[in-house]
Amino acid sequence: xxxxHHLNILVVDDNPADGYLLSSVFxxxxxxxxxxxxxxxxxxxxxxxxxxxxxxxLPDLMLLDVNLPRQSGVELLKRIKEDVNLRRxxxxxxxxxxxxxxxxxxxxxxxxxxxxxxxxxxxxxxxYTRLLAFWSxxxxxxxxxxxxxxxxxxxxxxxx
Numbered sequence: 001x002x003x004x005h006h007l008n009i010l011v012v013d014d015n016p017a018d019g020y021l022l023s024s025v026f027x028x029x030x031x032x033x034x035x036x037x038x039x040x041x042x043x044x045x046x047x048x049x050x051x052x053x054x055x056x057x058l059p060d061l062m063l064l065d066v067n068l069p070r071q072s073g074v075e076l077l078k079r080i081k082e083d084v085n086l087r088r089x090x091x092x093x094x095x096x097x098x099x100x101x102x103x104x105x106x107x108x109x110x111x112x113x114x115x116x117x118x119x120x121x122x123x124x125x126x127x128y129t130r131l132l133a134f135w136s137x138x139x140x141x142x143x144x145x146x147x148x149x150x151x152x153x154x155x156x157x158x159x160x
Contacts, residue, residue: 007033041076122136
């Protein structure tokens with residue numbers, strides 16, 4: 001099995017307690033990921049654009065809360081995916097709500113995955129440990145350029 005590599009993760013969640021909780025889960029992972037927690041979508045977009053402008057690598061993964069003040073997580077996701085310099089960033093959306101319309105909106109806007117935030121710590125730990133285990137494996141690959149599937153998947157009668 002390929003060896004896990006170090007991850008650089010950007011967490012955007014307006015609830016500082018949720019960001020702290022994720023950081024504490026990530027602290028138990030080996031190799032320990034670098035985790036930056038921001039509470040505002042505008043700050044996240046600024047940081048991402050600044051990293052690109054300075055020639056620094058983008059994070060390996062972004063965990064983005066759907067419900068942010070001022071600019072929703074879905075709006076931020078759209079801006080990221082519309083930016084030619086940022087669109088390859090894998091973005092996993094998070095929400096406490098298991099709302100099919102919200103989930104569809106996230107995927108239609110370019111989300112790589114959607115996670116319903118668990119309530120209990122043991123569930124949080126299990127979910128995010130598995131998530132990091134998946135994303136840190138050397139065999140996880142993203143396309144060289146974005147793949148546009150169009151609206152067909154959302155219009156499919158088999159879509160929940």
